[in-house]
Amino acid sequence: MKQMMSGVQQLGRALMLPIAVLPAAALLLRLGQPDWLELIAPDMVGQGDNAISMLHATLPFIGAAGGALFSQLGILFAIGVAVGFAREGHGAAALAGVVAYFVTLSGAEALLTVPPDVLAGVPDGLAGLVANDYRDGLMARVHVPVGIICGATAGMLYNRYANIALPEYLAFFGGRRFVPIAAAVAGLGYALLLGLTVEAIVAGMEQASRAILDAGGIGLFVYGLLNRLLIVTGLHHIINNLAWFQVGNFQGAAGDLNRFFAGDPEAGGFMSGFFPVMMFGLPAACYAMYRQARPERRKEVGGMLGSMALTSFLTGVTEPIEFTFMFLAPALFALHAVLTGVAMALMDFLQVKLGFGFSAGLFDYVINFGDATNPLLLIPVGLAYAAIYYFVFSFAIRWLDLKTPGREPAAAGIAAASGSSAAASGGGLTAATGFVVALGGAGNLVSIGACTTRLRLEIKKQDLVDEAALRALGAKGFVRPSANTLQVIIGPTAERVADEIRAAMSGPAAATAPAEIAGSAKTTAGKVRADLPEAIAHLLAGPAGLGAAWLAGTNRLIIESGIRDNLDTDALAKLGVYAVKPAGDAAVSQFLIVDDALRQQVFASASLGA
Template sequence: MKSFSSIEWKGSAKRSWDMFKNGCGNIMPTLSKLSKAFLLPIALLPIAGVFLGVGAAISSNSGADSFGYFFGTLLNKMGDVCFGNLPVLFCISVALAYTKDSGIAAITAVVGFLVMNGMQAALLHTQVMDTATIFAKTKDGWHQLVYANGGVDWAASGINMQDVISYVSASSLEVAESGKGLVVNANRELIDGAGSVYYSLLWINKIPNGLITSNIGVTSLNTGVFAGIFVGAIAAKCYNKFHQTQLPSAISFFSGTKLVPIVTFVAVIPLSFIFMFIWPYVGMGLAAFGQASGKLPGGLDSFIYEVAERSLVPFGLHHVFYAPLWWTNAGGSIAEAFNSTTTPEAQKAFVEIWMKNHVDIAQAWGITEATEAAFNIIKTNISTQYTDLWQSMGDQTMAYKVIANIKVLNFTDLEHLGLNIGRFQSGKFGFMLLGLPMAGLAMWLNVPKENRKEVMGIYFSAAFTCFLTGITEPIEYTFLFLAPWLFYGVHMPLAAISFLFAGLFKTHVSMTVSGGFIDYIVFGVIPFFGSKAMTAKSAFAILGVSAAMAPAYFFSFYFAVKYGKVMVPGRDGSASVALATKADYKASKGLNVDGSKIEGSKSTANKADAAEEARVQKATKIIEFLGGESNIVDVDACASRLRLTVKDGSLVDKDGIISLGGATGALIRGTNVQVVYGGEQEAIKPRMIKILDEQRKVKK
């Protein structure tokens, strides 16, 4: 038997490693585009979240039928509708991201989304039991119902409909009396403990009501954002492949872009069946995961989440990671929380705290004491009267739906059902309000005294931006690309600790995208003072966490930068550090990028022309440093980075790109290149696309 020598083993291992690296490099552009796609709907959420939070606070503190009530409800619904339609928004965004912002692809994605959900609606039905096996319970006992002409013959059954307490499908009266029958409603539909109907789809029975929802008016599976992402990807694929297709003359009318929605219409059929086959099981599995992770001791679930989420930030893939936890039942579910609370003690404990928090609603619903029956009344009323709240899933979606329906359910109530809403969000406030700003202060204090005044603006503006809005890129990427060990060895562990304590203290403060002061006011202060949505500890413990993280970040970064000899901006002895890009700075002085004087730079018009010329020259140089037009496959941009796909990453001159100014760093992974600018990328992207088009036309 032939054996490998050590050299052969090493050679084989090296080839395997190279294949793995190449595979990762090819995956990165796809994941990068997916992350960029998520930014479009995410960008809408801040304003929607503010409207929802402020509207809920106004309406809940205004009298019925008053101006304040209607105005607050108006704001609330304007924000709420965005979160209720996240799946189709993600569907459109993915289609746009993979097709260079094609409007045809966006419309096609909506068509595909409607077709997929329409197929599910056609095959989805409630479980109706046979008429010969229905028994009704009254205060006098059990009675078998007699059916005639499609309905119950109450006279023949010997009871009045108004006297019925419950209905059961059972093989005999003895089975019904034993409590082993199947509980149904007046329409003979199988129901759960909250009175919500179970659904059947193909061969799968007893699908919980929480896994069914209305997707833009179509009753279908509640797939969260997952189905939207897949449909958007299919629409994009169909567009890219068929939008230039020429059909035979007899059917040429359907050529080109008209062919795309037709192909997509057919292409989503197998996808719809795949979701129908597996999603009921996947959905129930995700719900089980959400419940299990919520039962981890202390804030361990929050800690683990942040280690993973922050680790993906440098690659721009953190949006892909947190999407399921924020917007699907992987992050928890209201319906599942109620349905999994089955012990009498837990049910009574919930009712007791709920009655204290909702006195008026308790009276309206006839609940006067903490009993199992009262628990079922609450479940039934919420599941039938507040279906959006009942079916909500995902950490952020649940938070927003609770704020929108604070009169019937709040965060404190849900703690008693095992739901720590905010566990994947509120930890950000700890390091965004004070932690990273203090890290910025620590870096600034490491700058030589003679340079501090010159660089004060860049550090303090970045720190204030982080505090106010939660935008961390200017600070994070400064040390990420100068010394990655600072990010992974100092920042990531501290951020995870912030989440650990936020989860431990059950701080139910939600957010839009980032945990800045504005979000804290909207989702912490206003819900607490406006409607007592949470306890004082929940609302204000986050400030204590933030206060604790401030010195932790300051001293960690101060000594790490000092003794690690990290050359943060201004520390290398240069005082020429500014927020403006190098091209903008030279243009304002009447100079080109190469330092030559711009002719006629004294006039305002000429200065504008010079600035544009400088930007064009910069874009041209970037193309050159990327290996030229022939090496560039795609040009894109996100919130802070220029994202590029090239044929050969080894041809990219990273130092050359950074030397042009404005960039705080560049990252190359296989064929994926990311250059961090923090704003200028939005000006560079269209100019690069235009220059590449011109260069390719000349080649033709």
């Protein structure tokens, strides 16, 4: 069961890569529609050889470019999912995914038999064309699922056979070159299975689509509810793909998202309800958290909450907000899921049909405004949702005394702030090395991936992960789907952070777990440089019994004794040194050192006693 869940988790991550091209496709498709140009310059369109008329004439070219991406979604999924499953995202897996995809579709199409009633009354000269149209239309309904299956197969084949060694006379076909060959064989098996069953599969998809669409508001409510509840595990990507790329059919375009951009006036039901929540509700929740923060800490957390609110409003990326209260108040998160379901049903009841290429933010709302139905109704619904979220969150935070940002104990707040500052001041690989250290060292990391907002990691030991250090580096929350998988919610920069972590994996400070940092230096009592500030000197070489001290990673000082009552924490804080609650042994104290120069000074002092 755990292995199956891990595989589904990996599929959810892999699906995000091909979906990432949809904003570009949606933008090109929208810019290719003539109405936006006719709206802003109606008097110049078609009036002579002016620039507007020339631009108007090129719009079909732009629209065709965007339409091409939507018509080839199956190939994009075959490539993207293969890369997502393969170790290191190697291109050989992408090639294998395309090979399996083409073999599957072409082989299955060759096995199809055209029913006699399709050709009834068709002239002999057109019979071949009609038969080909029938086959193409039938296969078009399964392009996306076939792409996903072939991509996943190719990725797994790469992981299994990328290093295969063949006999010398076949050595040229060994290693990575063997993977596309194996994928072709797998595609042949899929072609046989699909060719014999595709008509039944498509008929079943049609019946399921009709049942879902006929469910109306109830079906949309359930979808919205599950979409938010499953975000904890990342499995919401699975049901999103079913709704956006499979449910319903309009002139060959399958799925709510495809149908919307193909001009289906009934499409958009599985997207419209997200707009009130993402553009209005969750930003209002951020404002509620800001207002409920301690007065002296509002300035400190205001930037973070404002950034998360703006990200949600503009782009529809909401996970950083949701993970600030998901585990603090599960009942509040459940209410958020219910409100999302209600928004889906309400927008459908009001006949509001909105669409997006990426997510339900302002950018997509403006870009697709001309293709939407009753788009202005979003404003009153959104304002109502903003009020509901603000008052519900304000009441819940006060009544339940939730430790939302700005309401944590002072020491924890200082540590988080200082950790963020340290990461920012270090920048680049400094922060990335901090992530590696906090994750238990390079030896604890098996694989590193990312989706839109979270790091998706496979690790050896969960107990080596330092959540406090990760939060200090900007993590918003954590999900552990299994004993060896970890998801760290970062925000829209997750992919960049994952790349930097991979680059930092070979760094000396990242080589081992925090307790065994390569190149770390210890110091014993009495061996401290005289030019250190008094508070630091007292910390390192105070009374007997302090024990050894050493630097771990990029900004953390570890001392082998509990934090003593007579430490001058105010003086340390002025120097940018803050106490952190130990993650493990209570006899070990940890301090974050913000200033680079001071950190190097302490490290040099520690080296004297090594």
